[in-house]
Structure formats: structure tokens, C-alpha cells
Amino acid sequence: MKSWKFMLIAVLLVLSQILGACAPAATPTEAAAPEPTEAPPEPTAVPPTTPPEPVDIELWAQATVTEAGAPPDDWIAYEVIREELNINLTYVIIPTGDDGEAFVNTAAAANELPDLFQVVKANNDSRGGLLSLVDLGLAAPVEDLMPLMPERAKLHYNDPLAIDLVTFDGQQYGLPEPPPLPKREGFVIRKDWLDKLELEVPTTPDELLAVAIAFTEQDPDGNGQNDTYGLGGFINGEGLGNRFDFIMGAWGVPGVWNFADPANFGLNVRSEKYPEALAFFKSLVDAKVIDPDWPTLKRDEFRARWKQGLFGIMWEDFAALTNKSNYEPFDTNFPDAEWIPVASPKGPGGDAYYGVYTGRGNIFAVSQSAVDEGKTEAIGRLLEWMATDGYYLMGFGEEGKNFIIDANGDISTEGIAEADAYTSPERQPFTQIRNQLIFYNSEQEIRARYPSYQTINGRTMEPMEFLQFFQSQPWTDGRGIQVILPPANAADINRFYSEGMLQFALGQKELNEETWAEYLAGLDGLGAAEWEASAKQALTDAGLLK
Amino acid sequence: MLHSRTRDAVFFQVGLAVFLTIILLIILIPFWRVIVTAFVPLEIYTREGVPFFLPPTQWTAEAFTQLLGHSLFPRAFFNSVVITLLGTAISLFLTVPLAYGLSTRNLPGRKLIMTLVLFTYLFSPGLIPVYLLITGMKLTNNYLAIILPPAVSVYNTLVMMSFFEGLPEDLKEAARLDGANELQVLWNVVLPLSKPILLTIGLFYAVYFWNEFFTPILYLKDADLLPLPVLLRNILISASFNEYVEYDAFSSSSLESLKAAGVLITMIPMFLVYPWIQRYFTKGTLVGGVKE
Numbered sequence: 001m002k003s004w005k006f007m008l009i010a011v012l013l014v015l016s017q018i019l020g021a022c023a024p025a026a027t028p029t030e031a032a033a034p035e036p037t038e039a040p041p042e043p044t045a046v047p048p049t050t051p052p053e054p055v056d057i058e059l060w061a062q063a064t065v066t067e068a069g070a071p072p073d074d075w076i077a078y079e080v081i082r083e084e085l086n087i088n089l090t091y092v093i094i095p096t097g098d099d100g101e102a103f104v105n106t107a108a109a110a111n112e113l114p115d116l117f118q119v120v121k122a123n124n125d126s127r128g129g130l131l132s133l134v135d136l137g138l139a140a141p142v143e144d145l146m147p148l149m150p151e152r153a154k155l156h157y158n159d160p161l162a163i164d165l166v167t168f169d170g171q172q173y174g175l176p177e178p179p180p181l182p183k184r185e186g187f188v189i190r191k192d193w194l195d196k197l198e199l200e201v202p203t204t205p206d207e208l209l210a211v212a213i214a215f216t217e218q219d220p221d222g223n224g225q226n227d228t229y230g231l232g233g234f235i236n237g238e239g240l241g242n243r244f245d246f247i248m249g250a251w252g253v254p255g256v257w258n259f260a261d262p263a264n265f266g267l268n269v270r271s272e273k274y275p276e277a278l279a280f281f282k283s284l285v286d287a288k289v290i291d292p293d294w295p296t297l298k299r300d301e302f303r304a305r306w307k308q309g310l311f312g313i314m315w316e317d318f319a320a321l322t323n324k325s326n327y328e329p330f331d332t333n334f335p336d337a338e339w340i341p342v343a344s345p346k347g348p349g350g351d352a353y354y355g356v357y358t359g360r361g362n363i364f365a366v367s368q369s370a371v372d373e374g375k376t377e378a379i380g381r382l383l384e385w386m387a388t389d390g391y392y393l394m395g396f397g398e399e400g401k402n403f404i405i406d407a408n409g410d411i412s413t414e415g416i417a418e419a420d421a422y423t424s425p426e427r428q429p430f431t432q433i434r435n436q437l438i439f440y441n442s443e444q445e446i447r448a449r450y451p452s453y454q455t456i457n458g459r460t461m462e463p464m465e466f467l468q469f470f471q472s473q474p475w476t477d478g479r480g481i482q483v484i485l486p487p488a489n490a491a492d493i494n495r496f497y498s499e500g501m502l503q504f505a506l507g508q509k510e511l512n513e514e515t516w517a518e519y520l521a522g523l524d525g526l527g528a529a530e531w532e533a534s535a536k537q538a539l540t541d542a543g544l545l546k
Numbered sequence: 547m548l549h550s551r552t553r554d555a556v557f558f559q560v561g562l563a564v565f566l567t568i569i570l571l572i573i574l575i576p577f578w579r580v581i582v583t584a585f586v587p588l589e590i591y592t593r594e595g596v597p598f599f600l601p602p603t604q605w606t607a608e609a610f611t612q613l614l615g616h617s618l619f620p621r622a623f624f625n626s627v628v629i630t631l632l633g634t635a636i637s638l639f640l641t642v643p644l645a646y647g648l649s650t651r652n653l654p655g656r657k658l659i660m661t662l663v664l665f666t667y668l669f670s671p672g673l674i675p676v677y678l679l680i681t682g683m684k685l686t687n688n689y690l691a692i693i694l695p696p697a698v699s700v701y702n703t704l705v706m707m708s709f710f711e712g713l714p715e716d717l718k719e720a721a722r723l724d725g726a727n728e729l730q731v732l733w734n735v736v737l738p739l740s741k742p743i744l745l746t747i748g749l750f751y752a753v754y755f756w757n758e759f760f761t762p763i764l765y766l767k768d769a770d771l772l773p774l775p776v777l778l779r780n781i782l783i784s785a786s787f788n789e790y791v792e793y794d795a796f797s798s799s800s801l802e803s804l805k806a807a808g809v810l811i812t813m814i815p816m817f818l819v820y821p822w823i824q825r826y827f828t829k830g831t832l833v834g835g836v837k838e
Contacts, residue, residue: 066780
């Protein structure tokens with residue numbers, strides 16, 4: 001009896017000691033000297049003088065590789081930043097998704113936002129998130145910051161539209177980082193299947209249907225089994241999602257909004273061509289040439305299926321398709337297979353759109369409290385350094401130790417020990433903010449990020465060839481979507497819009513003039529017309545409807 | 547007549563066995579599926595998905611190697627163990643006296659205290675006030691930020707209180723007549739009889755702290771303090787965003803295998819503990835509901 005009580009007390013005592021030992025020491029932030037309270041400097045391009053006291057800057061940003069964790073306390077960049085910039089940097093990783101939004105929102109609600117932070121919204125509407133913070137007085141104008149980082153402004157903030165989108169009431173509040181590689185997804189087809197069945201690359205929707213039927217019925221993989229489909233896909237977004245936009249684009253109606261015809265801006269479903277496009281899509285479903293699980297598939301399941309050789313036509317991200325890490329399993333299964341990029345099919349009216357380019361990039365903001373504490377100049381110094389002297393260190397590591405720049409000016413790991421190379425898992429914590437604050441899609445950078453390699457049968461895979469092809473296709477400029485705010489009943493409208501669309505596509509509801517009119521009336525009953533009007537007004541106000 | 551009864555009993559027994567077998571299969575099949583998914587080799591997964599049966603010779607522990615071999619795993623596991631043990635110990639330490647006090651019928655202000663306790667059960671303070679409290683107490687980057695807010699569960703307190711109320715009052719009264727104060731009654735009489743409820747409620751708390759996910763994200767900004775569920779989630783997120791990880795570094799298992807392996811890894815500690823205290827479990831939760 002006594003022994004277990006003794007054990008309980010002993011365990012409590014031991015645990016209290018463990019807790020004490022595990023509690024971290026005070027961070028530099030906690031032990032910092034009081035901040036200088038001088039007023040923000042006047043805008044000037046002249047490099048500022050280094051203040052005598054180190055400035056504590058807390059930076060919150062998402063990680064490039066979430067599993068790799070944060071850089072260690074002895075990260076050389078911390079040391080360099082302290083010595084060269086007189087800044088004590090603390091980097092905190094914001095979680096991804098809903099948790100990340102809650103993470104930032106909670107700090108905002110408690111008025112405890114860090115000095116410099118990434119605006120995070122789970123639905124990618126970071127502009128809307130920034131606007132909320134501006135309305136609450138928590139995000140500060142950054143116009144004073146821009147002249148402090150001339151090189152960075154030139155490399156990162158050179159898109160006037162992106163600046164406009166983070167400007168409210170004539171004041172710029174956000175730092176719009178360049179979007180991840182734009183127009184990076186595209187329409188691809190199995191060339192080896194085309195060759196085996198002696199088919200040409202489809203150029204129209206009807207030809208696409210014919211090829212899809214052949215892929216489904218004529219055993220393109222030659223295994224003697226009826227186990228392939230023409231087309232694969234999944235729903236990513238509202239309605240049919242963006243993965244079938246290249247089909248809807250043949251009727252000029254890719255995406256939810258009609259950005260292709262600014263004069264008639266509104267929901268694409270208002271276009272008389274939309275039911276025609278939907279009817280063609282339904283014909284693919286009726287012909288059973290699409291992987292039948294497309295309405296419920298998740299992205300990863302979809303990717304597992306093309307690696308299993310289930311279908312020969314799809315819409316895919318260039319890196320997901322061609323990067324060695326993703327392509328290798330497919331290459332192992334089908335060493336003679338080959339995906340090729342294909343131009344958007346041209347519809348009956350001559351329309352051909354690949355998709356909608358929204359151009360969403362990360363937005364960073366400076367907290368009002370940081371400005372009040374006089375940290376503007378230090379933040380500018382830090383950001384400018386990240387785009388100039390600190391670029392390689394933050395993006396790739398130490399030159400000569402983690403990478404070299406070869407004779408062609410390319411970043412390379414030749415002669416670098418495997419574990420030290422900037423590409424190794426061990427090095428990922430040291431370049432965690434590369435996708436958030438460092439990279440700006442230069443050619444050198446892209447060549448380093450997406451290198452070519454040899455497939456099993458010796459073919460050279462060139463990811464950049466796919467990217468360049470996709471980017472050369474006709475995309476609708478949908479960047480204006482960032483100023484369209486969701487209505488109060490967005491969930492209801494989205495559900496009605498998406499479920500109705502799916503019912504038509506799957507044949508659960510007959511698609512004719514009457515049912516289509518009912519569908520549109522149902523949308524209007526939920527306030528779609530008012531939403532379109534407010535969206536048009538917002539775009540007009542932002543000068544995005546021309 | 548007798549023959550008919552025997553036949554009915556046999557039918558009942560057979561029917562019961564069939565019903566229970568179906569229930570068992572409903573539970574076992576998904577579990578089996580998770581196990582196979584965790585052990586399926588990448589090449590089989592990418593060729594044919596997850597087969598229902600996989601010959602043992604083809605099983606691979608690659609997903610487990612990838613998760614358990616992660617450089618941050620030992621630290622995250624240690625963090626989870628500390629949070630679980632310390633959280634459970636502190637929670638029991640606080641819950642037991644509260645439950646005992648509330649089970650004492652002549653406690654002055656018992657109704658008021660009970661009302662206050664129930665109030666916190668019905669009305670949550672919300673995320674922001676708790677966040678302000680934690681940050682105000684300078685508990686960010688401290689395990690206590692995860693442990694203290696949920697340290698006393700009203701539900702667990704009521705279950706434990708009910709158990710204490712069910713203990714023979716005569717025993718406590720006898721101890722009081724012998725001169726024991728309430729603390730001595732609790733320590734020397736009540737607790738030794740309360741092993742089932744202590745283990746049961748301890749398990750409830752342990753499962754809660756072991757699985758706790760959101761508050762570590764919110765309050766533990768130092769990556770070295772993050773517990774296992776957060777690390778496993780980060781690994782899965784990275785795997786699902788594999789195409790954006792340009793470098794060939796994180797793809798030796800399928801995402802589904804990693805997910806399944808993560809489920810099994812997080813299950814194992816509770817899976818090991820549960821049989822040990824199972825015999826107390828039913829007793830602990832049910833005895834409290836029966837009053838003499």
C-alpha cells in the first residue's frame with residue numbers, strides 16, 4: 001500500500017525536475033534591452049547607419065519543408081545577421097492550413113503579432129487577411145520601408161498590380177512576394193499510348209474524346225486487360241475545379257469568373273457557352289472514359305493512379321509530373337512511357353484557354369507595434385540583405401560548403417558531400433524561408449530547383465521544358481480574383497454552385513435549357529447576382545476591369 | 547418443450563456469435579487495412595495500390611524507418627512522453643482533491659462550488675482569453691502551457707466524484723472517529739480503495755495529453771519542444787506537398803503508408819497500456835454510477 005503512494009510522490013518529484021530541466025532558457029527576445037523609440041526615418045535610398053544597440057526582430061513565416069523543422073539556434077545566418085546587420089533575428093514557423101490561420105489570428109486578437117509576418121489564410125485569400133489586419137490597426141503601412149530596400153523592391157516587388165492589391169486607401173500595407181512559379185500546371189498526354197494506337201495529339205474537344213475512348217477501349221498499355229481510362233482527374237476548387245479548365249476553356253469559360261471577357265464580367269455560368277462546355281464534359285463521363293472516381297478522388301490518390309498507369313490524359317503540375325522524386329516510381333513501372341505537354345484544345349468557336357492565372361503569392365506585413373517600437377529601418381535592412389548579400393546563404397546555404405556556382409553560373413552540388421549539399425534532407429532546416437522570402441524565380445534559381453536527370457532507359461527529363469510549354473499557352477489573367485471578397489453566405493453559394501454542377505456532369509440532373517435556367521435562378525436566390533455586382537465594383541475600383 | 551428451448555438457445559447463441567463476428571470484422575478489417583497500408587512497399591503501392599493481402603515476405607518497414615528515423619523524432623517522442631506523464635500526474639493531483647471535496651456531503655458551500663465547476667463545463671472561456679492568460683503568465687515555450695489549461699476536466703471530476711460517493715461512508719466515518727482529518731481520510735482510506743478510478747481517469751488524461759495537437763502548435767514556438775503528433779503531421783504535410791519539394795529527399799514511402807504508419811506509431815503506447823489497466827476500466831467507470 002505504502003509503496004505505490006511513495007511511487008506516486010517520487011514520480012511527481014522526478015517529473016517536476018524534468019520539467020525544470022526542459023524549460024527553455026530565456027530567449028534573446030525576452031532578455032533584450034529596451035527598444036530604441038526614435039521615429040521612423042524619412043524615406044531615402046541611402047543605406048541607413050547601424051544603430052548602436054542590436055534590434056530584436058521576430059519573423060513569422062511558413063516553412064518550405066514543414067517536416068524539417070526550424071533552423072537550430074547556432075544557424076550561421078543568425079550569427080551573420082547579428083554581426084553584419086546588428087539584428088537579433090528570431091524565426092518562428094507558422095503551421096500550414098487552418099492551424100496556421102488560427103496561429104496568426106490568435107496572436108492578432110491578443111495584439112501580439114510579431115514584427116514581420118506572413119499573412120496566412122487557409123483559403124489562400126491572404127489579401128483579405130491583410131485587409132482585416134489593416135482594419136484592426138494591427139498592420140502598419142510599409143511605404144517607408146520600400147526605399148530602404150531598393151534592390152529587393154526591384155527583384156520582388158516589381159509588379160504594379162501586386163502592389164495595388166496590397167494598397168488600401170492609398171497606402172501600401174503589404175509586401176507582395178512573387179507568386180510561386182506562375183502557370184505551372186498543364187495538359188499532358190501519354191505519347192507512348194498515342195504511338196501504340198497510331199493516334200495524333202488531339203487539337204479539338206472532339207479529337208480529345210476520340211483519343212480518350214481509344215485509350216479506354218483499345219488496351220493502350222498492351223497488357224491484355226481492360227484496365228485503363230482515357231482521362232484522369234479530381235475536383236480541385238469550386239464546381240468542377242480548375243483541373244478541367246483546359247476543356248471548359250475550349251468554349252471560353254475556364255474558371256468560376258469570366259475574366260476572359262471583361263466587358264461581360266460575371267460568373268462564367270451566365271455565358272450561353274457554359275452549358276455547351278458542360279454538355280461536352282458530360283459526354284466524357286457518359287462515354288466512361290474518365291476514371292470514374294474523379295468526383296471523390298484526393299490529389300494524392302490521383303497521383304498514385306497515374307503512376308499506376310491508369311489513364312493517359314490529365315492536367316498536372318509540371319513539378320509533380322517531372323521531378324525525379326515523383327516521376328521515379330512511374331518510370332520504374334513504365335520505363336518506355338512518355339508524357340508530353342499538349343496545347344489547349346480549340347473549341348467550336350475558336351476559343352482555347354489553358355486555365356486561369358490568379359498570381360497569388362505570399363504577402364508579408366509589418367505589425368503596427370514594430371513600427372511603434374521604431375523597427376522599420378531594421379526590418380528594411382534585414383529584407384534588403386536577404387535579397388542581396390544574404391540571398392545565397394538563406395536560399396542555398398554556404399557557398400563552397402553547401403553549393404558551388406559552376407562555370408555556367410549555375411548553382412551546383414558537384415564536389416559537395418551528399419549530406420552537406422543544399423538539396424539534402426539534413427540541410428532543409430537551414431533554408432526554410434527560401435520559398436517565402438528569398439526566391440524570386442530567377443532563371444538561375446529555377447534551374448537549380450528543377451534540374452534535369454536521366455530516366456531508367458536513358459532519356460533526359462527536362463522539367464523546365466514542361467514549365468516553359470505550359471507558360472507559353474493562353475491563360476486568362478484572373479489576378480483580379482484577389483479583390484473579390486466572398487459574400488456572407490459564401491458557403492451556401494459555393495455548395496449550391498458545386499453540387500449543381502456535379503449533378504449535371506454526372507447526369508443526376510438532366511442538362512437542358514429549363515434545368516439550367518432553374519440552376520441559375522437558384523444561384524440568384526442565394527444572392528449570386530449581388531455578389532457579381534459587388535465583385536465587378538471591386539474590380540472596377542481597383543482598375544482591374546479594362 | 548425442453549427440446550424447443552434448447553434449440554432456441556442454440557439459435558440464439560449462433561445468432562449472437564454471427565452478430566459479434568460481424569461486429570469484430572467491421573472493426574478488424576479497417577484496422578488490418580491500416581496495417582497493410584503501413585507496410586506496403588512503394589513499388590507495389592505505385593503499381594497496384596494497397597492489396598488486401600500482402601505476403602509477409604513483401605512487407606517493408608520503410609514508412610516506419612522514415613518516421614522513426616527522422617532526426618526530430620527522438621526529441622518529439624521525449625516531449626510527448628513528458629507532456630503525457632507530467633500532464634497526467636498534475637491532472638490527477640488536482641482532480642482527486644476536487645472530486646473528493648465535492649463528494650463530501652457536508653462540505654460548506656458544496657452547491658456553490660459545484661455550480662462553479664459545472665459553469666466551466668457549460669461555458670468555455672474561448673481561445674483568445676486562454677491565449678492571453680497563457681502569454682500573460684509567460685508560459686509560451688513551456689510544457690505547462692499545454693498541461694495547465696486542461697489540467698482539471700469537469701467530466702473526469704464528476705466521474706471520480708461519483709466513484710468516491712459510492713465508497714462506504716462507514717469506512718470514512720471510522721477513520722474520522724479515530725481522529726483522522728479529511729486529508730488523512732483521503733490519503734489513507736479513500737485512495738487505496740480507488741485504484742480503478744485513478745487508473746481509469748489517469749488513462750483518460752494520458753490519452754488526451756498524448757494526442758494533444760493544437761495547443762502545442764499555438765504555444766510551443768520552439769521547434770525543440772514540439773510533441774510527436776505535430777511532427778508526424780508536419781512530415782505528412784511535406785509528403786503531400788512533395789511536388790513543391792524540389793529536391794529528391796522525402797519520397798521513400800507513399801503518403802498513405804506514412805499516414806498509416808503514423809497512426810500505428812501514435813497508437814502503440816496506448817495500445818500497450820490499455821490491456822494492463824483494462825480490468826480496472828469497466829469497474830472504474832461503472833462503479834461510480836451505482837450508489838448503495
